[in-house]
Amino acid sequence: MRKHIYIYSPSSAVRDKSVIRRGVARLQALGYDVELDEAVFATHMRFAGDDETRLAAIHRAAGSGADIALITRGGYGLTRLLPGIRYKAVAKAIGKGMRFVGLSDFTALQNSVLAETGAVTWSGPALGEDFGVEGEPDDIMQACFEDLVSGQGEGTGWQLPRQEASAEALEIKGELWGGNLAVLAALVGSRWMPKVRNGILFLEDVHEHPYRVERMLTQLAYAGILGRQKAILLGHFTNYKPVPHDRGYRLQTVVEWLRRQVKVPVFTNLPFGHVATKVALPVGAKVHLAVEGRDAFVLWGHRH
Secondary structure (H helix, E strand, O other), rough: OEEEEEEOOOEEOOOHHHHHHHHHHHHHHHEEEEEEOOOOOOOOOOEOHHHHHHHHHHHHOOOOOOOOEEEEOOOOOOOHHHOOOOOOHHHHHHHHEEOOOOOHHHHHHHHHHHHHHHOOOOEOOOHHHHHHHOOOOOOOHHHOOOOOOOOOOOOOEOOOOOOOEEEEEEEEEEEEEEEEEHHHOOOOOOOOOOOOEEEEEEEHHHOOOOOHHHHHHHHHHHOOOHHHHHEEEEEEEEEEOOOOHHHHOOOHHHHHHHHHHHHOEOOOOOOOOOOOOOEEEEEOEEEEEEEEEEEEEEOOOOOO
């Protein structure tokens, strides 16, 4: 049976319809049935429709019976919607096998669903920036997405920088959670920040200078969130501009600072973020983090 993918816009408005149409065509070429939400191209100021329109789109996605609910793009807008989301309906759809997939602003929906229901969503591609690109979509991104759709994904692996190589094999079990750092930091103090203890927290961001990354990490640290984790995984932090008065202050400075603040291992280079090569990660799932030498793996087994 052909897999059904439902496309909807819960955050910023689609700026270029041709990008979405190109992404749809690519998914159809892969053999998927693709359904566009009725408000996928809606606009209201910078948003993909007003709050009620975007809430309705989320709920239509949950009720669509699709195998995958995939966002068109991130941007901003989901934090405005958190009080109005029907979490039981979303969790019910997930319980029937639907996988909600996205990144960036989608972090708000993912973590609020986790906090409210404990249901698992997936950090992964967005239709526009990943399948709608000019040229060919990234091979690894597409392979991971296809594994997700088919239910065959069991984990992901990557290579650590030389300085992070582990002399001894390291194994950590915990709940995988996180996403976009700025969005996650905005949830601190709210009912929608998951109370994950002994978890494995992954983080990424875009357009954020290293000092802003450090400031948001400080917020998570002072809120006691970082100290409750077993490990921290840093994905890609991209598209920022150094300035002359940084005087050597850079992203690696922030990583080194973070390692002095926490007593748990901090690993970098996780293939996730606003980059072409991104894996699919189950937010809220119990996973096994294994590190040996420079090889790192996050394993979760089959999730149908």
